[in-house]
Amino acid sequence: LAAVMNAADGVAVAGAHGKTTTSAMISCIAAESGIDPTVIIGGEVSSLGGNARNGAGRFVVAEADESDGSFLKLYPYLAVVTNIEDDHLDHYGTEENIYQAFKQFVGNIKEGGKAVLCFDNAKVRRLAAETDKEVITYGVEGEGADYIARDISYGVDGTSYKLYYKGEFVTEVHLIVPGRHNVLNSMGAFAAAHEMGIATDKILASLKKFGGAKRRFETKGKVNGVWVVDDYAHHPTEIGVTLKAARQTKPERLLCVFQPHRYTRTKLLFSEFCECFKDCDELILTDIYAASEEAIPGVSSMHLAEGIKAATGQEVLYIGKLTKAEEYLERVVRPGDLVMTIGAGDVFKIGEELVRELERNAD
The missing domain is CATH 3.90.190.20 (Mur ligase, C-terminal domain)
Structure with missing residues (x-):
């Protein structure tokens, strides 16, 4: 994975939860927009025909697994961090060691690249304050994030919300996958896709039909x-x-x-x-x-x-x-x-x- 990603413009998605769905969302958006990404993720996605895709474009989208520290071999162009939690303590020993690993992961971002960070997670907010990389933030709860979701509506047919960027209304987002966590996943995917140069209408069209990754609801x-x-x-x-x-x-x-x-x-x-x-x-x-x-x-x-x-x-x-x-x-x-x-x-x-x-x- 490191050999493939580091030779291209990598989009690496890490976090204790949400990384498979967020990386799948980004992958579907990118594939359907015509930029022909290479994709390597940890869950099967029906619209991708599996969990991997060999593309000819400049981007490689991948799930970055923190469980054994191997994600530190990645040097991405965009690093998305969904959250930092006290999982895999059998490997890291302490919560602080887990945090420091994520800090190093973001520190590996290539020159000119950015970190896309979920502001709803306290450890990720700390990371945003401590990294010297350029940061884009998103969240539902906390004011101060660049992207904010408001007027969230949940129902049997899915979820919708209004997306704001630095206080300005951007668009309304419709999802068929349920839950607040998928609002956050889609916001991370939106922010990353925007940085990849993908137009808003193409992002929205992909998110609206995204049915989830295998074994994720x-x-x-x-x-x-x-x-x-x-x-x-x-x-x-x-x-x-x-x-x-x-x-x-x-x-x-x-x-x-x-x-x-x-x-x-x-x-x-x-x-x-x-x-x-x-x-x-x-x-x-x-x-x-x-x-x-x-x-x-x-x-x-x-x-x-x-x-x-x-x-x-x-x-x-x-x-x-x-x-x-x-x-x-x-x-x-x-x-x-x-x-x-x-x-x-x-x-x-x-x-x-x-x-x-x-x-x-x-x-």
Whole structure:
């Protein structure tokens, strides 16, 4: 990736959450605008025909993965940072080390390039103040950002908002993907695409039809009034944001199946996991997806279920095996339900099998 990006004008998107969707949005905008970018991202996008694209233009758009520090090998023309969070502590050790890695990543920007930074995140605001690179900022909450979204409207058909740049109205943006987090993702994509020289009307047209990346609020099916969605969220902040977006679609009930990812993450962020499922009407936990890790004594989904009950008073159902969780859902779902499978492992299989069973029963 570094060899490909560093030989071109790279657009690298980094952050604990949102980097796949933001890089996918930028990639779709660029590809549909005719500038023929090369694309390398971590999720499949139907309009791109996969997760990579070999272009002949000057730009290479890529997702920059901070998990093992390898994103520091990139020297982009544009660096987009969606947020900085306390993930991957098994690699970095401390939150300050994570921050310093992102600071170095932005410091790698080529001469004449810029950083596109989300002002809603406190650590990214600190980064904007401390870097000597030229900065473009965007946000929903904080005044002081260059790009600001106002008059946000959420509904079952998507999201819309008015975009301002340095206090001046620019345009109205319409999205079919739900949630406040996708407002931010689209703002980062808009700002980056504008710096790539892409016209506003082409940016808006691409954003309006962007249906999301695979495993990012991905609809698995809608059968007899039951909507089944899968999402890759595996960090507590990410989960909370995803469930809030799900709640904004106004389901009668929101049923969530969560498969924790890695014993180390479950242990290190246990307290945060206990607080992030409050938007669920019903929560089911399956066994931890080890991702090649050895089990840690005392760290389990059953222990996490007890922690969530103690912290929030929520009723949490522990069903270890995926097949058993699917069988339970098949018995209890009813029209108006939104069923979400959440996690970075193979929990998506539950939703796929549930859709198949619902379709068979509907015949």
